[in-house]
Amino acid sequence: GIQVEQSPPDLILQEGANSTLRCNFSDSVNNLQWFHQNPWGQLINLFYIPSGTKQNGRLSATTVATERYSLLYISSSQTTDSGVYFCAVKAGTALIFGKGTTLSVSS
């Protein structure tokens, strides 16, 4: 089955710093989504981005489907950005998740 790998596994930042999270996937996909899981367990859909670039405030995402990777950029990080970031790709109707990147932002 399709494999999803995320890096780095852990990231520690000072407030105001920028970061890039990476997601590699093993097969061609037509549906890729980024999620943020907050410390209370809620999964928030950040982007639906099968290809191209999207921006939403301080967050942006780029997917290069032909090279099988996606990047999530977080600029001017805030403590509320802390949590786990997941990349997920579709296999049929199922979302296959990576293991996530745990981000800790300190003030």
Place this chain on the structure above:
Amino acid sequence: DAGVTQSPTHLIKTRGQQVTLRCSPKSGHDTVSWYQQALGQGPQFIFQYYEEEERQRGNFPDRFSGHQFPNYSSELNVNALLLGDSALYLCASSLDGYNEKLFFGSGTQLSVL
């Protein structure tokens, strides 16, 4: 506009018991998927329901079963609980289920003792 709602939020059961978890999809959505998230892992797909039928199933035993009602709400049933079933169970809804954004509920934390 209500999002995806799940109940209960927490549940404690003992080995061998049965449990039922409930999910109401986001308004306007007709497809419900269930995921299991073990501690420190990404969510794993259990199954998806569309038009009251199971459309796709992940690698989970038959002890896991589900149902979708005409109003699109759904239940997840787990029989003969094992210690390893302890996890956060997440419900997600979407329109159609193939190439749409998924919206997740807050989950049900199940502990099996």
